[in-house]
Every structure is written in structure tokens, then in C-alpha cells.
Amino acid sequence: MPERKPRKDAARNRAAVFAAADTLFAQCQSPEEVTMADIAAAAGVGKGTLFRAFGDRSGLIRALCEARLEPIRNAVEEGSPPLGPGTPPPERVPALLDAVLCFKFDHRHLALALEGTGADSPYRAEHYERWHALLRDLLEQIPGVTDSDFTAHALLAATRADLVAYLAGEKDVTREQLRLQLADFTAGILGTRARRGSAAEH
Amino acid sequence: MPERKPRKDAARNRAAVFAAADTLFAQCQSPEEVTMADIAAAAGVGKGTLFRAFGDRSGLIRALCEARLEPIRNAVEEGSPPLGPGTPPPERVPALLDAVLCFKFDHRHLALALEGTGADSPYRAEHYERWHALLRDLLEQIPGVTDSDFTAHALLAATRADLVAYLAGEKDVTREQLRLQLADFTAGILGTRARRGSAAEH
DNA sequence: AAAGATACGGACCGCTGGTCCGTATCGCAA
DNA sequence: TTGCGATACGGACCAGCGGTCCGTATCTTT
Missing domain, CATH: 1.10.10 (Arc Repressor Mutant, subunit A)
Structure with missing residues (x-):
């Protein structure tokens, strides 16, 4: 070794x-x-x-991100519901996206630095590959979702660091508002509309 | 003057x-x-x-983009359906997104350069402001769409230049596949599911 | 034709990411 | 504790970039 x-x-x-x-x-x-x-x-x-x-520079940023991301990674891989494994997909998908969003919001400077590295970097990072794969697999198990691969990309795109930073910084959108909006949007995709006010934890 | x-x-x-x-x-x-x-x-x-x-550099890129974007801009502002005004929103929204996607695909190098300018630049460009506003207004008129502002952002995020470049370049997704995927995704949001194979024109 | 306005171009600058290697520090073995 | 190879340190150094400047050339107008 x-x-x-x-x-x-x-x-x-x-x-x-x-x-x-x-x-x-x-x-x-x-x-x-x-x-x-x-x-x-x-x-x-x-x-x-x-x-x-x-x-190099992007190596530093990547390493730093990876380090700060570890708690979430653990929660997803071996934590308890709704983030952890064993949660039914229709419940886990929004939880996952919410976790991603929260991270991007709380660490927007860092996330911004990461996504601003190189040209097509965000998609070459291992983070992205992992999250996309997980999300895709989960979507696959939800009936009514067509093309889970692209859908996973599109959902993650809604949490892009620069979008989050823009909404938070220029448009004065609060953390909870953003979470609610993303949750609603996700519910629309999943066909799980209706519910309201499920932004607790974190 | x-x-x-x-x-x-x-x-x-x-x-x-x-x-x-x-x-x-x-x-x-x-x-x-x-x-x-x-x-x-x-x-x-x-x-x-x-x-x-x-x-400066970003000024050049912006000007170039603006120039190349003019045809689409005209088609949207004073063209004929389904892109032009007067088209019912549920039909115009997908048309608009499709046009954006096609532009980003065909000019991905340029679009990539534009979005890679500065940190939160994509959202400070006038393009974005315009398209987001139009899309938001259209979504507003479609019943069943909650929070048209965020939804407009999220839909546009699905056409991000680096995502398009990544899918086209690394994942070998073709232009028509991408258009179909985005159309499906959009239909999901709008509640207009069902249809298939509507990728002609352009 | 002549002059005022406008645009040209490339030497020049400050700064940044990245390299290099003589020197200091560490860890292990005796 | 001492000594010695391996490892890591650090800042002078370099190439290349975006951006500036101003003497000179070109246009336009009367």
C-alpha cells in the first residue's frame, strides 16, 4: 500500500x-x-x-471542499433517515438536495471557488460524480420520472453555487426561503406536490 | 443623443x-x-x-455574445410563434428554453467563455436578466406553477453552458437527445407531460 | 489642403500561478 | 543521546497574463 x-x-x-x-x-x-x-x-x-x-490552486480548493464536505458525506452514506440509506427514494431525494443546498449556502465562498476553477470543472470533481450517481439511482426508483440521468443533472444545477450566491447576495433571498423554493421545485419534478413547511433540522 | x-x-x-x-x-x-x-x-x-x-476581456466576450444572440433575441421579441409574442405560455416556455439550449449547444465555446467570466457573472449579464424576466412572466401565467421566479432560475440552470459542454463533450449526448431531455424536464415542471418527439426546426 | 478629432499599436507594467533548490526539520536506529 | 537519511520547508525566481499609455497614423470635415 x-x-x-x-x-x-x-x-x-x-x-x-x-x-x-x-x-x-x-x-x-x-x-x-x-x-x-x-x-x-x-x-x-x-x-x-x-x-x-x-x-495547484484547484487542488487546494478541492481538498478543502472535500474536508468540509465529509460530515454530509458520512450522513448520506451511513447516517439515519431521511439522509441515510434505507430511506424511501421519494423522501430521500429532497433530503439530499436540501443537504446540498444548505452546504452551498453555508459555504458559498468555498463552493464558488470550487466551481469557478477551470472551465468545465464542476463536473470533473468527484463530488459531483458521486452525488449525481446517487441521485440518478434514487430517481430511477421513483415511478413517473423519465430520464433520471438528465433529471439528476438538472436538479443539481438548481443548486449551483453562483446561483445560490446571487440569490442570497443580490436578491436577499434567505436560507429558509431558498430551501422552501428548492423543495417545491423538487416536489414538482417528483410529482409529490402539496405539502408545505418542512424546513427544519440543519 | x-x-x-x-x-x-x-x-x-x-x-x-x-x-x-x-x-x-x-x-x-x-x-x-x-x-x-x-x-x-x-x-x-x-x-x-x-x-x-x-x-476588458469580459466586455469583448459580452459584446460578441450579444451580437451572436441577436437573431434569437429578435425571434423572441417580434418573431412568429412558438417563439414570438402572442404564443400561449404553456407552448412558449418550452420553445424559449429550447432556443436557449440550442444556442448554448451551437456556441458552447462562446457561452462557456461568457459564463466563466468573473465569479457570479452569468447572473450579472443583461442576457440573463432579460431571459429570466420573460420566463418568469410566462410562468406566472401558467396555473399550477408555484414560485415562478425561482422556477425560472432553475429551468435556466438546466441549460448552463458548462453542463451542456460536459454532456456533449464527455458523455457524448447529441444535440437532439439533449433537446428531448430538456423538453421532458420542462414538461414535468409545467404539468404538460405525455407528448413525445417534438424536436424539429432550428 | 490643412487641421482637429479619433483610433492605432506595441512597449511597458503589476501581479499571479507555479517552479526550484539550498537549508532546516523530522523520525528512526544505534 | 547522537547521528544520519529522508522528508518538508520557504522565498527568490520565472513566464505569461490582463491591462495601460502615449507618440504616431489615419480619418473626416470644411
């Missing part, structure tokens, strides 16, 4: 970089305002360290 | 730049590979000219 434990200072620096990047991205309006040199300086680390640890 | 006719050479250069940029974007995989200097050189023009005419 090529897995070897990292040196102590390396591990500490990695954490420091994550923390610094998180803070900087959260403070700035646009992710482009945060340079690699800024992050290195804020973390008290040399630029070389930063690039050796993560390869 | 502050509108003054431009000098002859200026007009010719403008056209030359548009042509050069179009070609270059179409040839390259990612829009980032095309530099301003490249465009200037291909157009047989100095870099200064380019920046004076369009302000």
Missing part, C-alpha cells in the same frame, strides 16, 4: 492552510481576490509548501 | 475582432487558452485597440 503517514509538521501545516484558506475565502467577495500567496502568508507557511502539498 | 457613428476603420476592426475571437474560441478546448494577445494578433490588430473598443 502506498499510504504512508505524513510527517508531523506536514500535517500541522496542512491544517493551518485549510483554516487560513477558509477564513480568507469567507472574508472576500470573489474567490479570485484570494491569491495563493495570501493563503500561504495567512497560514504562516511558504508558497512552495502550499504547492507541494496540493499541486 | 450621445450616439455617434464610429470611424470606418474602427468598425472594420470591430468586425475583424469578432470573427477572430469566434474562430479562436471555437478551436480551443477551454476558453482560458485564448488570450487577448492571441485575439488581437489573429485579427491583425494591436492589443490597445482591442481594449479600447471593449474595455
